Amino acid sequence: MNNGTVWLSCGVVRAELEALHRQGLIRGRLHFLDSMLHMDPPRLETALTAALEQRLQTPACLVLVYGDCCSRMLDLVTSYRVGRIDAINCAQLLLGRDRYRHLMREGAFLVLPEWADRWERIMQDELGLTHPIAQDLMREHRSSLVYLDTGLVPVPHRQMTDFSAYSGLPWRIETVTLDTMLQLLLTAEADAHLRAGTDRP
Numbered sequence: 324m325n326n327g328t329v330w331l332s333c334g335v336v337r338a339e340l341e342a343l344h345r346q347g348l349i350r351g352r353l354h355f356l357d358s359m360l361h362m363d364p365p366r367l368e369t370a371l372t373a374a375l376e377q378r379l380q381t382p383a384c385l386v387l388v389y390g391d392c393c394s395r396m397l398d399l400v401t402s403y404r405v406g407r408i409d410a411i412n413c414a415q416l417l418l419g420r421d422r423y424r425h426l427m428r429e430g431a432f433l434v435l436p437e438w439a440d441r442w443e444r445i446m447q448d449e450l451g452l453t454h455p456i457a458q459d460l461m462r463e464h465r466s467s468l469v470y471l472d473t474g475l476v477p478v479p480h481r482q483m484t485d486f487s488a489y490s491g492l493p494w495r496i497e498t499v500t501l502d503t504m505l506q507l508l509l510t511a512e513a514d515a516h517l518r519a520g521t522d523r524p
Contacts, residue, residue: 327350327351327352327383328349328350328351328352328383328384328385328386328512328515328516329351329352329354329378329383329384329385329386330349330351330352330353330354330385330386330388330508331354331356331371331374331375331378331385331386331387331388331389331405332353332354332355332356332387332388332389333355333356333358333360333361333388333389333392333413334355334356334357334358334437335358335361335413335435335437335438336388336413336416336417336435336437336504337353337355337437338436338437338473338475338476339417339473339475339501339504340353340355340388340508341353342473342475342501343501343504343505343508348505349505349508349509349512351383352383354374356370356371356374358437358438358441359441359445359449361392362445362449364392364393364394365393367392367393368393368394368395368396368399371387371389371393371396371399372399375399375403375405378403384405384406384512384515384516384518384519385403385405385406385515385519386405386406386407386408386508386511386512386515387399387400387405387406387407387408387511388407388408388413388416388508388511389407389408389413390408390410390411390412390413390415390416391411391412392412404518404519405515405518405519406511406512406513406514406515406516406518407511407514408507408508408511409507409510409511410507413435414433414435414471416503416504416507417435417471417473417499417501417503417504418433418471418497418499418503419503426469426497429466429467430464430465430466430467431465431466431467431468431469432461432465432467432468432469432490432492433469433471434468434469434470434471434483434486434494435471436470436471436472436473436475436476436479439470439479439482439483439486440479440482442482442485442486442489443485443486443489446489446490454489457489457490457491458489458490458491461490461491461492462490462491462492465490465492466492467492467493467494467495468483468486468487468490468492468493468494468495469494469495469496469497470483470494470495470496470497471497471499472496472497472498472499473499473500473501474498474499474500478496
């Protein structure tokens, strides 16, 4: 019996997935892992494996809402017969491949809404980048900070202004709809049901 879809997702897109779920555009159960696991890929892989093992206790199919976030991501998809979004990271999930590549060519440093509140912890505590080192690195490799505004939370002007001062880069807003994300989710869900051998909900 098919108990629906389980969406196992990075918490960085929690607000966006919950919005699509509330609107009835995706169905099933949402399960999130802390986005800070990205700072330690082996820990992320361990957490994903544990969640997938737990999923074996139910017949529901599962979709990984993750990009290329740990070294064995494709092995997990194959081993556990789950679906996964066709995006290298969550920024591309929101933007789509073409727009993402365009912004990368521009040298943009992309900031998702959930990440905007954590930039200081990540830059200072996790990466150990002091103000001068952060400015040198960011200016060498990036041209601007681009905040991806999905419209679900107020734009964090203060946090982005502080991040701009810390990094030495100007910042701007890129308005993003959830249309691209929804299409990639639904495609991954269809693949998940095929892999799991279940009927679509």
